[in-house]
Amino acid sequence: MSFLLGLTGSIGMGKSTTAALFAELGCALWSADDAVHRLYAKGGAAVAPLAEAFPAALVDGAIDRGILKDIIAADPTALKRIEGIVHPLVGADREAFKANATADIIVLDIPLLYETGGEGRVDAVAVVSVDEETQEQRVLARGTMTREQFLLIKSKQVPDAEKRARADYVIVTDTLDHARAQVQDVVADIRRKIADA
Numbered sequence: 001m002s003f004l005l006g007l008t009g010s011i012g013m014g015k016s017t018t019a020a021l022f023a024e025l026g027c028a029l030w031s032a033d034d035a036v037h038r039l040y041a042k043g044g045a046a047v048a049p050l051a052e053a054f055p056a057a058l059v060d061g062a063i064d065r066g067i068l069k070d071i072i073a074a075d076p077t078a079l080k081r082i083e084g085i086v087h088p089l090v091g092a093d094r095e096a097f098k099a100n101a102t103a104d105i106i107v108l109d110i111p112l113l114y115e116t117g118g119e120g121r122v123d124a125v126a127v128v129s130v131d132e133e134t135q136e137q138r139v140l141a142r143g144t145m146t147r148e149q150f151l152l153i154k155s156k157q158v159p160d161a162e163k164r165a166r167a168d169y170v171i172v173t174d175t176l177d178h179a180r181a182q183v184q185d186v187v188a189d190i191r192r193k194i195a196d197a
Helices: 015-024 030-042 047-053 065-074 080-102 132-141 146-158 160-166 176-196
Strands: 003-008 028-031 105-109 125-130 169-172
Touching: 003 015, 003 176, 015 028, 015 105, 015 125, 015 132, 028 030, 028 080, 030 047, 030 080, 030 105, 030 160, 065 080, 080 105, 125 160, 125 176, 132 146, 132 176, 169 176
Parallel strands: 003 105, 003 125, 028 105, 125 169
Antiparallel strands: none
């Protein structure tokens, strides 16, 4: 049995970079975002049901996320319908990954872990965190959203302080070296627990 570590953190906290550090140490890494990309891509399991519900979102045999965002903005009921289609498929993707993974530690990179009650399905939770100023600078530096869009997304997420309080491990991502050292400590601690079990 592998140890399941949930990895989460608010937008701009450095979760993707931190996830890669776990993979470097031999952990199996599953990403909810990557699963959604696979499901929306040509031939993906979400394409047909989403195209049926939202025909405008189908572009060249794949689901266009930008069009879905516009649909959600225009129709308050759309998000719940999309989640109803996509969440079970993401869950099936995750379960298939877990069934085939051979690593001692499986890291499940789930941005909305607390928001969806996912902490009950893992053995421990690691939260990535950084100060608010750095968080905002990172998000706006991507050039993919306005400050208003960032603040809206942030307002819908469980606050960082609450995530840190509920987590088993907190990884501060102020620098790459500091994050790497903390990831090494987390992996060493989990491997000790596995050995003692």
